[in-house]
Amino acid sequence: MAPETRATFEHLAPPLQRWLYEQGWSDLRPAQAEALLPILEGRLDVVIAAATASGKTEAAFLPLLTRLWQGGAEGVLLYVAPMKALINDQRDRLSVLCERLGIAVYPWHGDIGDASRKRFVAAPRGVVLITPESLESLLFRRGAELSNLFGTLEAVVVDELHAFIASERGRQLQSLLHRLEAALGRRIQRVGLSATLGDMGMAADFLRLDEGQDVRVIASTAETKSLRLVLKAVSQPANGGDTAETAHTSIATSLLKRLRDANYLIFPNSTGMVEFYADTLRRLCETTGLPVTFLPHHGRLGKTERESTEFELKRGNLPVSAICTSTLEMGIDIGAIRGVVQIGAPESVASLCQRIGRAGRREGEAAELWQYCVTEELAADSGFAAGLHDDLLQSIAVIRLFLAKWYEPPPPSSFHYSTLVQQILSLIGERCGVTAAEAYRVLCVEGPFRVAADDFIELLRSLAANELIMQDSNRVLLHGRVGERRVNHFTFFAAFQDTREYRLRHAGKELGTLPLKRAHGIGDALIFAGRRWQIAQIDHDKLRVELIVASTGKLPRTGGSGMPVHDRVRKEMRMLLAGTDYPEWLDDTACEVLTAARCHYNQLNLSEKLMSTEGRTVSLFAWRGDATQDALVWLLRAQGLTAENMGICLRVRAAAEAEVSDALAAIATAPLPDPADILQRPAMGAPEKWDWALPDRLFFNSFASRRLNLAAARDFASKGI
Structure with missing residues (x-):
C-alpha cells in the first residue's frame, strides 16, 4: 500500500480499515479519497457526482460511519432514497459495514413492519434508511418527539440526488430537511450522491438552497468505460392495422437470439411496452422450448414480482434479461449486467447515461448498448413530419451528445404551489397547529418555497x-373538515398525484396494481406481468380485479415518464438533418432511413424556412425543446389558432402560413403575457396533486413556471431560427 493511501486509510475507523483490507482494497477511488476529510470533519455540505457503481455509497458512509464509531456509536445518520427497493438494497450493503462497528441499521418505509421502527424509537441511534414519504409521515406523526429521535443526528445522505431535482418530491424533500433542522434548532451536514449533471452547481444549490457556492462538489474524473454500440432501425409496414406490432415482434425475435449468454436490461419507453415485450418473449421462449429468461420489472408490479426479477438477475443461474422502466435505472444491486437494450428514442441524455452505467462493470468487460428504432414506411397520408423519422433522429442525437459527455442541466426552479399546500397541511400536523406568520417563515422565508407574502395569504384563503x-x-x-380527512389517508404523504389503482389478483396471488376505467368489465382482456389475462371479476368500489389466464390481451394504456426534450437535443437533431456524415454505429437500414430523412429535409427546404403546408395544416419547425414549444402552442392558441406540439414540429390546423406568420409577429411584439391570459384551466386538469385547491392565478403561475418557457417562445417568434 502506497504511503499516501495508508495515510488516507488511517483516517477511517480501525474495523473499517480491516474490512477494506479483507476485501482486497489497495486504495480508495479518487472521489472516495477526495470526499473523506470534508465529510469526516462535518463542517461542509458535500455533493459526490459519479457514474453508477463508482463507489459513491462508500465515499459517503466510510467517513460518516467513522464519525459515529468515534462517538461511541451513539449518533444517528439519516439516508434518504427515492425508491424502497434502493433502501432494501442499501440495508444489506451497509449492514456488512455497520456490523463491524456495532451500529444498527433501520430501514423505514411502507413495506417494512413496525418492529424495526419501534427498536429505533426505543433507542434512537444508528443508520435510518427512509423515503421522502416516510420521512414526511415521521415528521407529521412524531413532531413532538423529533428532538429525542434526532437529537444526535450527525448528517443526512440524499441518494440519487439528480432524481429529486425540479420535481414535486424534490421540493418536498427540501422542505422536510429544513423542517427537521428547524425542529432541532441546528444545521445538519448534508451529503448528496448524484449522477453527473450538466450543471453540478445547480445540484449544489438544490442540496443547500441559496448556499450552493459553499457546498463542496466532488465530481469523479474516472475514465469512461469502453462501449460497444449499435443502432438498428426496424421497418414497420405502412397502414399496419392488425400488423401494427410487426416491428416490435421482429425486435423481440432478435432479442431472443442475441441475449442468451449474459444478463441484459431492456428499456422500452412505456410500461405498456414492457408488458408487450415480456409477454411476447415469454411466448417465444415457450414455443421454442427455451427457459423463460425475460422477466418484467416496473413500478406497478407487486413487490414479490419485482423482487423475483431482481433475484434472478443476481443469482446468475441462467442468463436473465429484465424488461423494465426507469425502476432499474438507479443503483439497485442486480449483479453483473453486460449490456442495455433501448427500444425507442431515449427521453434524455441523462437517462441514457444512467442506463448504460448499469452495464459492463466486470473488469475488462465493455458495456453494450443495443438501440432499436421503429421506422414506419411512409403512406400517402403520413404527413410531412413523418418523413423526417424523428424517433431515429432523436436516438442518434441523444447518443451523440452522450458520447460528447453533454448532459441536461437541471431545469430552473419553479413555484410548486401544490407541494406547498401539502407542506402547510403537514406542518400543521407536526406542530398541532401553527400561525400563518410562522408557517410563512418556516416554509417560505427560510424554507424552499419562494412565495410572496400576498400570494401566501391568497393561497391560505383558497385552502x-x-x-x-x-x-x-x-x-x-x-385542519379543516376536508383537510382532516385527507391527512389521515395513507396517500397524503406522497407529494405526487395519486391515481385510482386497481389491485390485480390471480389464484389468490397479488400481481400488482393498474389504473383502470369504470368501463372495464368482466371478460375484458389485458396484458400484465408479462402474461395475457381476462377479467373474471371486478369490484369498482374496492378497486379489486380477479384475473384468469387468457390467450389474448390488450396492452395497458400507460405511457412513459413524459420527460421534456431539451433544446440541445432538438438542435442536434436538426444538425443531423443538415449534415452529411454517418455515425459508424448505425446499421445499414438506419443509414438508409437517415439518408431518406435528409432528402426530405432538403425537399421541404427546412434549412431556409420555418413552415411547410399540407392543405390547411401548417407544420412549424422551431427545433426547440418542449418547454419552449409548449409555450408556443399556448401563445398561438391565444391568437386564435389550433396548435399542438408534435415534438419534431408544431402542427397548426385550419390555417395558412400567412396566418401563422401574422400570429408569430403579434407574439413577438406583444408584452410577455400573464399565464392566466393564455392558459385555459378546464383543458388542463390538475397535473399536480393539490392543484385543485389552488386559486386560478396561482395555478396558472405554477403550471407555467414548471412547464413553459414563455420568454424563449417569444424570442423564437421574434428571431426565428
Whole structure:
C-alpha cells in the first residue's frame, strides 16, 4: 500500500480499515479519497457526482460511519432514497459495514413492519434508511418527539440526488430537511450522491438552497468505460392495422437470439411496452422450448414480482434479461449486467447515461448498448413530419451528445404551489397547529418555497374555502373538515398525484396494481406481468380485479415518464438533418432511413424556412425543446389558432402560413403575457396533486413556471431560427 493511501486509510475507523483490507482494497477511488476529510470533519455540505457503481455509497458512509464509531456509536445518520427497493438494497450493503462497528441499521418505509421502527424509537441511534414519504409521515406523526429521535443526528445522505431535482418530491424533500433542522434548532451536514449533471452547481444549490457556492462538489474524473454500440432501425409496414406490432415482434425475435449468454436490461419507453415485450418473449421462449429468461420489472408490479426479477438477475443461474422502466435505472444491486437494450428514442441524455452505467462493470468487460428504432414506411397520408423519422433522429442525437459527455442541466426552479399546500397541511400536523406568520417563515422565508407574502395569504384563503384548513379564535391554523380527512389517508404523504389503482389478483396471488376505467368489465382482456389475462371479476368500489389466464390481451394504456426534450437535443437533431456524415454505429437500414430523412429535409427546404403546408395544416419547425414549444402552442392558441406540439414540429390546423406568420409577429411584439391570459384551466386538469385547491392565478403561475418557457417562445417568434 502506497504511503499516501495508508495515510488516507488511517483516517477511517480501525474495523473499517480491516474490512477494506479483507476485501482486497489497495486504495480508495479518487472521489472516495477526495470526499473523506470534508465529510469526516462535518463542517461542509458535500455533493459526490459519479457514474453508477463508482463507489459513491462508500465515499459517503466510510467517513460518516467513522464519525459515529468515534462517538461511541451513539449518533444517528439519516439516508434518504427515492425508491424502497434502493433502501432494501442499501440495508444489506451497509449492514456488512455497520456490523463491524456495532451500529444498527433501520430501514423505514411502507413495506417494512413496525418492529424495526419501534427498536429505533426505543433507542434512537444508528443508520435510518427512509423515503421522502416516510420521512414526511415521521415528521407529521412524531413532531413532538423529533428532538429525542434526532437529537444526535450527525448528517443526512440524499441518494440519487439528480432524481429529486425540479420535481414535486424534490421540493418536498427540501422542505422536510429544513423542517427537521428547524425542529432541532441546528444545521445538519448534508451529503448528496448524484449522477453527473450538466450543471453540478445547480445540484449544489438544490442540496443547500441559496448556499450552493459553499457546498463542496466532488465530481469523479474516472475514465469512461469502453462501449460497444449499435443502432438498428426496424421497418414497420405502412397502414399496419392488425400488423401494427410487426416491428416490435421482429425486435423481440432478435432479442431472443442475441441475449442468451449474459444478463441484459431492456428499456422500452412505456410500461405498456414492457408488458408487450415480456409477454411476447415469454411466448417465444415457450414455443421454442427455451427457459423463460425475460422477466418484467416496473413500478406497478407487486413487490414479490419485482423482487423475483431482481433475484434472478443476481443469482446468475441462467442468463436473465429484465424488461423494465426507469425502476432499474438507479443503483439497485442486480449483479453483473453486460449490456442495455433501448427500444425507442431515449427521453434524455441523462437517462441514457444512467442506463448504460448499469452495464459492463466486470473488469475488462465493455458495456453494450443495443438501440432499436421503429421506422414506419411512409403512406400517402403520413404527413410531412413523418418523413423526417424523428424517433431515429432523436436516438442518434441523444447518443451523440452522450458520447460528447453533454448532459441536461437541471431545469430552473419553479413555484410548486401544490407541494406547498401539502407542506402547510403537514406542518400543521407536526406542530398541532401553527400561525400563518410562522408557517410563512418556516416554509417560505427560510424554507424552499419562494412565495410572496400576498400570494401566501391568497393561497391560505383558497385552502380555507376548500375546507382544507381553518383558523381558531387564537388565529392558529388547524385542519379543516376536508383537510382532516385527507391527512389521515395513507396517500397524503406522497407529494405526487395519486391515481385510482386497481389491485390485480390471480389464484389468490397479488400481481400488482393498474389504473383502470369504470368501463372495464368482466371478460375484458389485458396484458400484465408479462402474461395475457381476462377479467373474471371486478369490484369498482374496492378497486379489486380477479384475473384468469387468457390467450389474448390488450396492452395497458400507460405511457412513459413524459420527460421534456431539451433544446440541445432538438438542435442536434436538426444538425443531423443538415449534415452529411454517418455515425459508424448505425446499421445499414438506419443509414438508409437517415439518408431518406435528409432528402426530405432538403425537399421541404427546412434549412431556409420555418413552415411547410399540407392543405390547411401548417407544420412549424422551431427545433426547440418542449418547454419552449409548449409555450408556443399556448401563445398561438391565444391568437386564435389550433396548435399542438408534435415534438419534431408544431402542427397548426385550419390555417395558412400567412396566418401563422401574422400570429408569430403579434407574439413577438406583444408584452410577455400573464399565464392566466393564455392558459385555459378546464383543458388542463390538475397535473399536480393539490392543484385543485389552488386559486386560478396561482395555478396558472405554477403550471407555467414548471412547464413553459414563455420568454424563449417569444424570442423564437421574434428571431426565428
